[in-house]
Amino acid sequence: xxxxxxxxxxxxxxxxxxxxxxxxxxxxxxxxxxxxxxxxxxxxxxxxxxxxxxxxxxxxxxxxxxxxxxxxxxxxxxxxxxxxxxxxxxxxxxxxxxxxxxxxxxxxxxxxxxxxxxxxxxxxxxxxxxxxxxxxxxxxxxxxxxxxxxxxxxxxxxxxxxxxxxxxxxxxxx
Amino acid sequence: xxxxxxxxxxxxxxxxxxxxxxxxxxxxxxxxxxxxxxxxxxxxxxxxxxxxxxxxxxxxxxxxxxxxxxxxxxxxxxxxxxxxxxxxxxxxxxxxxxxxxxxxxxxxxxxxxxxxxxxxxxxxxxxxxxxxxxxxxxxxxxxxxxxxxxxxxxxxxxxxxxxxxxxxxxxxxx
Amino acid sequence: xxxxxxxxxxxxxxxxxxxxxxxxxxxxxxxxxxxxxxxxxxxxxxxxxxxxxxxxxxxxxxxxxxxxxxxxxxxxxxxxxxxxxxxxxxxxxxxxxxxxxxxxxxxxxxxxxxxxxxxxxxxxxxxxxxxxxxxxxxxxxxxxxxxxxxxxxxxxxxxxxxxxxxxxxxxxxx
Amino acid sequence: xxxxxxxxxxxxxxxxxxxxxxxxxxxxxxxxxxxxxxxxxxxxxxxxxxxxxxxxxxxxxxxxxxxxxxxxxxxxxxxxxxxxxxxxxxxxxxxxxxxxxxxxxxxxxxxxxxxxxxxxxxxxxxxxxxxxxxxxxxxxxxxxxxxxxxxxxxxxxxxxxxxxxxxxxxxxxx
Numbered sequence: 118x119x120x121x122x123x124x125x126x127x128x129x130x131x132x133x134x135x136x137x138x139x140x141x142x143x144x145x146x147x148x149x150x151x152x153x154x155x156x157x158x159x160x161x162x163x164x165x166x167x168x169x170x171x172x173x174x175x176x177x178x179x180x181x182x183x184x185x186x187x188x189x190x191x192x193x194x195x196x197x198x199x200x201x202x203x204x205x206x207x208x209x210x211x212x213x214x215x216x217x218x219x220x221x222x223x224x225x226x227x228x229x230x231x232x233x234x235x236x237x238x239x240x241x242x243x244x245x246x247x248x249x250x251x252x253x254x255x256x257x258x259x260x261x262x263x264x265x266x267x268x269x270x271x272x273x274x275x276x277x278x279x280x281x282x283x284x285x286x287x288x289x290x291x
Numbered sequence: 292x293x294x295x296x297x298x299x300x301x302x303x304x305x306x307x308x309x310x311x312x313x314x315x316x317x318x319x320x321x322x323x324x325x326x327x328x329x330x331x332x333x334x335x336x337x338x339x340x341x342x343x344x345x346x347x348x349x350x351x352x353x354x355x356x357x358x359x360x361x362x363x364x365x366x367x368x369x370x371x372x373x374x375x376x377x378x379x380x381x382x383x384x385x386x387x388x389x390x391x392x393x394x395x396x397x398x399x400x401x402x403x404x405x406x407x408x409x410x411x412x413x414x415x416x417x418x419x420x421x422x423x424x425x426x427x428x429x430x431x432x433x434x435x436x437x438x439x440x441x442x443x444x445x446x447x448x449x450x451x452x453x454x455x456x457x458x459x460x461x462x463x464x465x
Numbered sequence: 466x467x468x469x470x471x472x473x474x475x476x477x478x479x480x481x482x483x484x485x486x487x488x489x490x491x492x493x494x495x496x497x498x499x500x501x502x503x504x505x506x507x508x509x510x511x512x513x514x515x516x517x518x519x520x521x522x523x524x525x526x527x528x529x530x531x532x533x534x535x536x537x538x539x540x541x542x543x544x545x546x547x548x549x550x551x552x553x554x555x556x557x558x559x560x561x562x563x564x565x566x567x568x569x570x571x572x573x574x575x576x577x578x579x580x581x582x583x584x585x586x587x588x589x590x591x592x593x594x595x596x597x598x599x600x601x602x603x604x605x606x607x608x609x610x611x612x613x614x615x616x617x618x619x620x621x622x623x624x625x626x627x628x629x630x631x632x633x634x635x636x637x638x639x
Numbered sequence: 640x641x642x643x644x645x646x647x648x649x650x651x652x653x654x655x656x657x658x659x660x661x662x663x664x665x666x667x668x669x670x671x672x673x674x675x676x677x678x679x680x681x682x683x684x685x686x687x688x689x690x691x692x693x694x695x696x697x698x699x700x701x702x703x704x705x706x707x708x709x710x711x712x713x714x715x716x717x718x719x720x721x722x723x724x725x726x727x728x729x730x731x732x733x734x735x736x737x738x739x740x741x742x743x744x745x746x747x748x749x750x751x752x753x754x755x756x757x758x759x760x761x762x763x764x765x766x767x768x769x770x771x772x773x774x775x776x777x778x779x780x781x782x783x784x785x786x787x788x789x790x791x792x793x794x795x796x797x798x799x800x801x802x803x804x805x806x807x808x809x810x811x812x813x
Contacts (some may be wrong), residue, residue, distance in 0.1 A: 129692055143808045163684040165727050170651055200738065200770030201763065204729025205687050232580050232609055237770075240418045240585060241723065241763045246427040246721030247296070247417065248759075255421040261580055291426070303518055319601050336511040339553050344477055374596030375589065378559045381552025389547065401610045406754050406783055411596075414759060415549065422548030422585075435754055588766045595765065595777040600813070603769040639774070 119289070121145050121152040122188035126195040126206040128158045133228055133263050134175045134194045136273050137281065141192055141226070144285045150179040152183050157205055160168020168212040181217060190288065191251070195238045196263075198228035204237035210245070218249040224288045225257045226281075258284050293463070295319050295326040296362035300369040301382040303331045307402055308368045308438050310447050311455065313364035315366055315400070318459045331379055342386040355391060359369050364396040364462065365425070368439075369412045376412035384419070390425040399431045400455075408433020428465045432458050441447045467637070469493050469500040470536035474543040474554040476506045481576055482542045484621050485629065489540055489574070492633045501532050505553055516560040529565060538570040538636065539599070543586045544611075545577035550586035558593070566597040572636045573605045574629075582607020602639045606632050608609050641811070643667050643674040644792040645708035648717040652678045655750055655785050656716045658795050659803065663714055663748070665805045672771045675706050679727055689733040703739060712744040713773070713811065717760045718785075719751035724760035732767070740771040746810045748803075756781020776813045780806050 123145075138154055142243050145152040153178075154279045161167055161176050168177045181210040196204040209217075227235025239257045246253050258280055260266060297319075299312035312328055319326040335341055335350050342351045369376040384392075397420050401409025413431045420427050432438060432454055440451045447455075485562075486502055493500040506639035509524050516525045517539055543550040558566075571594050575583025587605045594601050606628055608614060616623045621629075640718025645667075647660035660676055666672040682699075683689055691697045717724040732740075745768050761779045769776050780802055782788060788799045795803075 128688060138559055158689075162688040165682075165687055165730065166684040184686055195722060198733050199729075199767055200769050202728065204726050204731065204733045207721075207723065207726025208687065208730045209726065211720050215721065232582065232607070233581065233584055236581055237588060237766060240414075240588075242767075243417065243421065244414045244759060244763075245428075245723050247431065250429050252426070252429050253421075255424050255426050257421065259580070302514060324552065334513075336514040337515055338557065339508075340476060341512040372559050373563065373593055374557070375555065375593050378552050378555025378557065381547070381549065382556045383552065385546050385552045406781075407755065407758055408754065410755055410758055411592060411762060414762075415592075418585060418589075419547055419549050433754070587761075591765065591769065592762045593776075595779065598777050600774070600777050601769075603772050603774050605769065 119150060119190050119202055120183055120188050121150060121190045121192060123152065123192045123194065124156045125154065125156045127203045128160065128191055128205050130158065130275045132196065134196050137226060137228060137260070138194045140273055140278055140281050141194070141285060144194060145284050148285070148289070150289065153188070155180065155184055157209060159207065165208050177212065181213065185213065185217050188221065190224070192224045192226065192244060194226045195228070195235055196240060197227070197231065197235040197238050198234065201241050202235065207245070210291070215249055217287065218246070218251050221251050222254070222291055224284065224291070226255045226284070227257060227259045228263045229261050230264055232261050234261035254288060256284060256287050292322060292361050293368060294362050295364045296358055297326065297328045297366045297368065299328065299330045300367055302334065302379050304332065308370050311400060311402060311434070312368045314447055314452055314455050315368070315459060318456050322459070322463070324463065327362070329354065329358055331383060334383065338386060339375055339382050341353045351386065355387065357389050359387065359442050362395065364398070366398045366400065366462065367416060368398050368400045368402070369409055369416060371401070371405065371407065371409040371412050374410065374411055375415050381401060381419070389423055392420070392425050395425050396428070397425045398428045398458065398465070400458070401431060401433045402437045404438055406425065408435035428462060430458060430461050467538050468499060468536050469498060469538045469540060470524050470532055471500065471502045471540045473502065473504045474541055475551045476508065476553050478506065480544065482544050485574060485576065485608070485625070486542045487504065487627050488621055488626055489505065489542070489633060496633070498637065501536070503528065503532055505557060508557065513556050530563065533565050534590060535562065535568065538572070540572045540574065541568065541590060542574045542576070543583055545579065545581065545583040545586050547574070548585055549589050552585065555593070562638060563597055566594070566599050569599050570602070570639055571599045572602045572632065572639070574608045574632070575605060577609050579608050579610055582609035589629045602636060604632060604635050641672060641712050642710050643672060643712045643714060644706055645674065645676045645714045645716065647676065647717055648680045648800070649725045650682065650727050652680065653696045654718065656718050659748060659750065659799070662795055662800055662803050663716070663813055668806050670811070672808070672811065675710070677702065677706055679731060679803070682731065686734060687730050699734065700771060703735065707739050708804045709733065710743065712746070714746045714810065715764060716748045716750070717757055719749070719753065719755065719757040719760050723763050724757065732765065735770055740768070740773050743773050743778070744813055745773045746776045746813070747808065748806070749781045750780060751783050754783050756783035761797055766801060776810060778806060778809050
């Protein structure tokens, strides 16, 4: 049975990526699907140095063992940073043993404050994931103008929740 | 059951793309899988004008009805032209109703005389196919230095035939 | 002195690409800069076959000699077709001797009916032009929702004309 | 007058990227050109957290003031990590005020142990730099099989030094 891991692809505090990740995870759990959430905010602050080139922190090792290795389907939620996805996400991927990705599946969700909906972020991440032997679903929602998709209290509005549910259905068929 | 369509992605006469396409198709047929081959050499010479913007030639319509619409899995064999895939292939795609691609699968094989094995061609075509709602297999063989993979009589050598067989097996699992 | 060639990157009749190309050219001529316009509608209908692999039509040869070879700065106006630029444009490039591009400059203008403004078209074309030893200007206007930038009679509205003028100024400094 | 900043795009100790960066810088200095070198190994270990979202460490601020802001031409030396450039490099870019890049120039050098010479890394970084209003030189050397371009003592061999010198000449004309 599928085991989903939703990756909130930024360490920005209180990010929209995290809100979307939580909504995606909640919908999967409601449907009875196994799902975990990994928030890059929780990475060791020095992971780019502590977890590269042969080093491995205890924290990262437990993430690998308990969250990443067991997952069969990754959902990357990526906001647009400088026209692509956040560098911290690729730095995180670079710190992992490539084999944790091999022969798995992925879905990509894009967020942007501007027009593009993180289109380029999704294209570039698709190429990298394909390189890591991951099959990526063609459907890559692009939530452009994300700030206009929030309610007054900052929660996601009904439209975006609806689109997340539609995409969850597609991911489950993949 | 899967119905494969192999697309030899160039109109260059006696192309290596065609040789690879034929070998891929032959291996599928040997395994009892339905498979057709579409050679861009056979396109109407003026298709870029005769089959765009609402026009439709009889020849192209019969290709659509008999080869493209029934296919569930496309294999694009693309040589590197000017650092990407041949323009004629995208021109061909642009002439088709987008719905013939929707919700289908694709595999990409790259050929190059140089080092890259048509890496960029594959990346760019993947983005376009994802846009057309096609799921693309992560494994994209890169036959670089293709001219050194030919026997004296111009046929494909055993190494490349072996790699084609390995990839056919992956495509069948997709 | 710079010699501009504006390439309207589609053979669609009465295209918005052509309107933008004409406005770009007109602005350059108003400023006293040499400028020609090449409209892919005027290509020989069978150029994909007649002008590849060693063949060369008279029409294309005169385009090369009189328009393409003398140009020092190309402006590609590209509408989004199937998530990238029109295939006919790459097919056209594939028919030219690569050396006509070497060590020249290019600017890219994107048009789309949807949100993206042909962002991916521009990215992919940039890679191809860099491969052909062309320096591409970073500023790549993205005219998304192009149909809403037209007056009732189909002419370009003042906003888009203003943006074209701004970009012409940038191109002249490159 | 041009002020070059060479960025060794990884924090891997004793990296080949650093060797190439040093050779590039040395050649520029030999020609009397102002040049500095920025080695990502020297970043604060927690910069991904300490220097994002409004925070700024003293170390990074002095890098910005003394090295990055004054530079007019960046040379990014990027090794292939998981099919693209190292994530730490994008994380570093994400931590900088975008305006430090605007209206400047860049050259990209690619290194890989495999065939591609970091082709995709260069394509993706070009798109990001163009987004940041940086003009990128078309010529992007691809040092594939980098390990075979080293002498027994690990120093760069004469061939790669020669190619670096050729590229320095191109960068100076840009």
